[in-house]
Amino acid sequence: MTTAADDIGLTRPARSGRATGAGRALWAAVGPPAICVVLGAALWQVMAVALHSPLVPGVPEIGAEFARIASNGLLLPQIAATLERVALGFALAFALALGAGLAMGRSSLARRFLEPAVLIGLTVPGLVWALLCVIWFGVSLANPIVAVALSAAPAMALTVAQGVRAVDADLIEMAHVFRFSRAVKLRRLWLPALAPYLLSGARFGLSLSWKVIVLVEIFGMSSGVGYQLNSAFSSQNVAAVLAWTLSFGVVMAILEYGVLQSLERYFTRWRRESRV
Amino acid sequence: MSVALTLERIDKTFVRPESGAREAVLRNFNLRVAPGELVAVIGPSGSGKSTLLNLIAGLTLPDAGTIDVRRTDGATPRLSVVFQQPRLLDWLDVETNVQLAADAAGVPRDAVARALEDVGLTAYAKAFPSMLSGGQRQRVAVARAFVIEPDIVLFDEPFSALDEITARKLRLLTQELWQTRPRTGILVTHNTQEAAFLADRVVTLGSGATRVVSDIAIDVTRPRSAEDLRLFEIHRRLLAGLT
Numbered sequence: 001m002t003t004a005a006d007d008i009g010l011t012r013p014a015r016s017g018r019a020t021g022a023g024r025a026l027w028a029a030v031g032p033p034a035i036c037v038v039l040g041a042a043l044w045q046v047m048a049v050a051l052h053s054p055l056v057p058g059v060p061e062i063g064a065e066f067a068r069i070a071s072n073g074l075l076l077p078q079i080a081a082t083l084e085r086v087a088l089g090f091a092l093a094f095a096l097a098l099g100a101g102l103a104m105g106r107s108s109l110a111r112r113f114l115e116p117a118v119l120i121g122l123t124v125p126g127l128v129w130a131l132l133c134v135i136w137f138g139v140s141l142a143n144p145i146v147a148v149a150l151s152a153a154p155a156m157a158l159t160v161a162q163g164v165r166a167v168d169a170d171l172i173e174m175a176h177v178f179r180f181s182r183a184v185k186l187r188r189l190w191l192p193a194l195a196p197y198l199l200s201g202a203r204f205g206l207s208l209s210w211k212v213i214v215l216v217e218i219f220g221m222s223s224g225v226g227y228q229l230n231s232a233f234s235s236q237n238v239a240a241v242l243a244w245t246l247s248f249g250v251v252m253a254i255l256e257y258g259v260l261q262s263l264e265r266y267f268t269r270w271r272r273e274s275r276v
Numbered sequence: 277m278s279v280a281l282t283l284e285r286i287d288k289t290f291v292r293p294e295s296g297a298r299e300a301v302l303r304n305f306n307l308r309v310a311p312g313e314l315v316a317v318i319g320p321s322g323s324g325k326s327t328l329l330n331l332i333a334g335l336t337l338p339d340a341g342t343i344d345v346r347r348t349d350g351a352t353p354r355l356s357v358v359f360q361q362p363r364l365l366d367w368l369d370v371e372t373n374v375q376l377a378a379d380a381a382g383v384p385r386d387a388v389a390r391a392l393e394d395v396g397l398t399a400y401a402k403a404f405p406s407m408l409s410g411g412q413r414q415r416v417a418v419a420r421a422f423v424i425e426p427d428i429v430l431f432d433e434p435f436s437a438l439d440e441i442t443a444r445k446l447r448l449l450t451q452e453l454w455q456t457r458p459r460t461g462i463l464v465t466h467n468t469q470e471a472a473f474l475a476d477r478v479v480t481l482g483s484g485a486t487r488v489v490s491d492i493a494i495d496v497t498r499p500r501s502a503e504d505l506r507l508f509e510i511h512r513r514l515l516a517g518l519t
Binding site: 171173174176179180184188189192193195267271 | 407
């Protein structure tokens with residue numbers, strides 16, 4: 001059937017992937033953070049030289065220590081142990097936060113019921129959760145998982161609840177009129193609409209998770225980056241403390257640039273970017 | 277399948293959140309739409325036009341009265357709405373937006389391609405809504421409304437957010453779709469020309485507790501031309517009824 005309105009269209013579907021300026025795009029992506037890191041290292045080195053103290057080792061010493069723990073086979077297993085604990089705890093926190101956040105955003109009764117628990121969870125320091133979980137669970141995998149989940153879930157639940165309340169009511173009505181099933185509503189409406197909030201919550205939750213996992217590993221584990229940090233601290237090896245901290249930073253950077261930003265680009269690929 | 281729509285003795289009252297005062301929008305309201313008939317409802321703001329559509333669409337419930345939508349074969353009637361704004365899922369491409377409605381209604385998948393062809397958007401099937409013009413987005417909404425082979429179509433000021441040239445073309449498109457596959461429908465609009473051009477009957481609501489001011493049949497066969505002098509005359513009568 002031909003339509004009488006064939007000439008309405010003023011725009012064509014956008015084409016992606018033009019190869020022009022690929023080098024410039026790469027530089028735009030990598031350049032600024034690289035400059036930031038180099039500048040930070042340079043400032044640290046200036047400070048180390050100025051203070052000339054064994055308590056503030058220079059960049060070469062920290063680099064050498066990092067190379068030593070990487071080459072003697074210590075780095076990767078310890079990071080893997082910590083990552084596993086963070087991943088499991090974060091997954092539990094994410095599931096709890098998604099359920100609680102959806103309920104709080106959709107139902108005022110659920111919001112009133114869960115609000116005290118979330119607010120208390122927000123005010124309890126990660127250190128307290130770490131200590132309590134060490135006491136409750138001892139040296140077991142449950143210890144870091146529960147501590148990370150309890151620390152990260154409240155803030156993430158609040159973010160999800162805010163996101164739920166921000167979802168366009170017009171779209172919810174549209175889905176109702178066209179009789180979308182619950183599963184379709186969740187997969188095609190709620191989760192994509194909440195994606196920016198979920199990613200933002202995930203970033204914040206991950207940062208809290210790293211802080212708590214270190215405490216848990218210091219107090220109650222015999223492996224992991226936190227345990228190694230504690231060992232380095234006990235032997236007054238400041239370069240090792242900084243090298244292990246640097247390893248944390250590298251992992252965070254890989255997660256941020258390799259995972260979170262890729263997910264963000266995927267979930268927001270439909271957005272039209274302003275040209276001004 | 278032809279479907280009649282009957283609203284009997286409908287009451288609907290809203291509570292103003294700022295003052296707590298109750299405001300009757302519809303009182304003892306009656307309307308019957310015959311199978312295959314497209315009825316336009318016009319009237320001033322606050323006369324209950326959109327409330328009427330929300331009640332029929334099941335987005336709100338009446339305080340009293342009955343809404344009867346009946347298929348002769350006893351099956352649940354399919355209802356679709358063309359909203360004032362397209363209400364598309366921006367993160368899904370055009371095809372998937374239409375596909376979701378088709379899947380929910382159990383319509384075969386090849387209907388989606390036909391629906392997009394009907395509204396002239398085949399080339400844009402994989403485009404995201406943000407890449408389309410306002411008129412194109414509204415055409416996607418029209419495709420979504422018609423892909424499910426609805427028994428009843430509700431139009432809630434469907435072209436009021438568009439410029440007049442685009443709106444005019446979409447009215448022609450709607451007329452073509454209606455002529456090919458007539459449904460039972462209600463068109464809520466502020467535009468008396470649009471009402472006269474598209475509808476079989478125009479009901480004018482008054483302000484306050486809603487009452488029907490006029491009910492004018494439009495006895496002009498389709499396809500209609502916007503320049504048809506008979507439509508101008510009906511338009512003039514509708515305007516006179518509103519003032």
